[in-house]
Amino acid sequence: MILRIVVIIASMAGTVFGQKFTNLKEALKTPDKVVELDLSGQNLSVLPQDVYKFKNLETLILDNNKLKELPPAMFFQLKNLKALSLYRNDFKVISPQIALLPNLEILDLSGNELTKLPDDFAKLSKLKKLILQENPISHFPHPILSLSNLEFLAIGGTSIKHIPEHIGKLSKLKALILFQNQIGKLPHHLGELTELETLSVRRNVVAEIHPDLYKCTKLKILDLAFNQIKQIPPGISALTDLDTLRLEVNLLTELPAEICKLTTLAKLDVSKNQLQSLPPEFQNMTGLKEVCILDNTQIPAKQQAMLAVVPKGAKLCERALVPTGK
Numbered sequence: 077m078i079l080r081i082v083v084i085i086a087s088m089a090g091t092v093f094g095q096k097f098t099n100l101k102e103a104l105k106t107p108d109k110v111v112e113l114d115l116s117g118q119n120l121s122v123l124p125q126d127v128y129k130f131k132n133l134e135t136l137i138l139d140n141n142k143l144k145e146l147p148p149a150m151f152f153q154l155k156n157l158k159a160l161s162l163y164r165n166d167f168k169v170i171s172p173q174i175a176l177l178p179n180l181e182i183l184d185l186s187g188n189e190l191t192k193l194p195d196d197f198a199k200l201s202k203l204k205k206l207i208l209q210e211n212p213i214s215h216f217p218h219p220i221l222s223l224s225n226l227e228f229l230a231i232g233g234t235s236i237k238h239i240p241e242h243i244g245k246l247s248k249l250k251a252l253i254l255f256q257n258q259i260g261k262l263p264h265h266l267g268e269l270t271e272l273e274t275l276s277v278r279r280n281v282v283a284e285i286h287p288d289l290y291k292c293t294k295l296k297i298l299d300l301a302f303n304q305i306k307q308i309p310p311g312i313s314a315l316t317d318l319d320t321l322r323l324e325v326n327l328l329t330e331l332p333a334e335i336c337k338l339t340t341l342a343k344l345d346v347s348k349n350q351l352q353s354l355p356p357e358f359q360n361m362t363g364l365k366e367v368c369i370l371d372n373t374q375i376p377a378k379q380q381a382m383l384a385v386v387p388k389g390a391k392l393c394e395r396a397l398v399p400t401g402k
Contacts, residue, residue, distance in 0.1 A: 096135075100126060106358065108132060116140050128153035139163040139184075151176040162185050163207075172196035186210050186230075198222035209233050217238050230296050232256045244268025255279060267291035278302055278322070289316040301325055301345065313337040324348050324368065333340075345393070347371055352378050359385040368393035 077243070085230040096112040098279040103110045104126060112135040113127065117305035120141040124207035127136070128149060134156055139164045143165040151173040158179050164187035174180075175196040183200075186209035195371060197219040204225055208217070210233035220229065221242050239254070240261075244265045251274040259280040266275075266290030274298035275292070290311040298315070299322040306327045313334050328349040335341075336357035354369070367390045373379055 081111065092363065100124060103130065103227055113137070121395065123150060124146055125149070130154075131156070133157060135159040137161040138165065143167065145169075146171060148176075158182065160184070164226065169195070170194060175199035178202065181205065181208070193217040193219045195219055201225065206230070206344075221245050227251070227252065230255070235320065239263050239266065241265045247271065250274065252276070257359070262286050262289060264288035270294065271295070276322075285309055287311045295318065298322065308332055308335065310334060316340065319343065321345070329392050331355060331358075336361055339363055342366070344368070347393070354382045354385050356385060359387055362387050362389060364390040366391050366393060370394075 090175060095109050096114065097110055098114045100115065103113060104194055107129045108131070110130040111226055113130060113133060115137040115139040116136050116137055118141060120138065120143060123143065123146060131252060133154055136154070138155060138161070139161055140163065144167060154177070156179060157177050159182035160180060161184040165183050167190060168187040169183070170185065170190065170193060172194040175288035179202055180200055181202050182205040183203060184207040186207045188211055190211040191213055195225070200223060202225060203223050205228040206220065206223070206226060207388065208231045213231070213234040213236060216236055216239065217296045218240065221240060222225070222316060223246065225246050225248055226246050227250045229249060232253060234257050236252055236257045236276055237259060238264070239259060241263055242265070243321065246269065248271055250271055253276045255276055255280040258276060259282060262282055263279065264283060264286045266286070271294060272292045273294050274297040275295060278299045279302040282300065283306065285300070285305060285308060287309045293314055294317055295315050296317050297320045298318060301312070301322040304327055305323065306329070308328070308331065310332065315338065317340050318341055321341060321346050323346045324347045326349050328351060328353065331346065331356040332353060336355055340363060341361065342363060342365045345368040347368040349372055351372040364387050367386050370393065372382070
């Protein structure tokens with residue numbers, strides 16, 4: 077799963093003035109109008125100095141190049157920069173001088189060779205969205221915990237095993253994507269993220285859900301698919317805004333009747349578990365629009381009994397739902 081910064085930028089308010097350019101020569105004809113510059117896939121190994129002429133530049137996309145470092149001059153010349161994407165380059169380190177970009181709100185560092193972030197990274201006080209997918213990171217970068225305005229965090233395709241206990245310091249976080257790591261436990265500190273609306277810990281090795289997760293009462297999307305979860309603890313009915321619940325490919329042997337109290341739930345995937353039945357109350361979940369219960373019991377009679385309690389208005393999936401974030 078790769079969450080692209082292009083999608084994130086599109087979700088933000090559009091620029092009031094200026095234009096987007098993908099050609100440097102064309103951009104240099106009207107430098108004052110250049111607000112967004114996309115130099116993706118141009119085989120760059122060094123950032124062209126002409127970029128510094130765009131004093132109103134707010135978005136710089138440098139994806140799919142061969143950059144290994146950013147020149148120091150960039151941090152002094154591009155003070156208005158709000159969004160920077162360095163997806164799929166050759167960065168092994170990020171300069172501490174990145175903290176000199178005072179207005180940076182969006183940063184995509186995915187698809188590089190980063191193993192850590194500099195301590196000064198914590199000074200990016202306006203950063204709202206950070207993507208660190210597909211880097212050889214083995215420990216959660218602690219400078220992130222000082223980013224008090226962070227709303228979106230994606231760290232996936234790493235060897236991270238633990239979520240830090242101080243994760244609750246990110247009090248404004250609305251989306252936490254921890255796709256395809258080696259996380260074995262969801263700490264109770266996640267319950268401190270009371271603004272959280274999306275949580276994906278898809279493709280990890282999580283064995284249990286801590287009940288404190290249910291303190292995140294604003295959750296709309298909860299994706300715990302492809303883990304080793306055996307049961308859903310009591311209290312899930314507290315998630316009164318939940319729209320999508322992904323639990324496919326786990327080790328569940330039953331669904332608690334309490335799950336049927338989730339009146340806002342529209343999408344549920346529990347395929348490829350070890351379920352032998354569904355609670356009778358399941359048929360009362362009239363808000364469900366999509367249900368996936370494939371590949372649980374191999375006993376035809378039990379399969380038919382499960383199908384019989386699926387609400388009539390819900391669409392039965394012939395295959396798993398599209399994963400969140402794809």
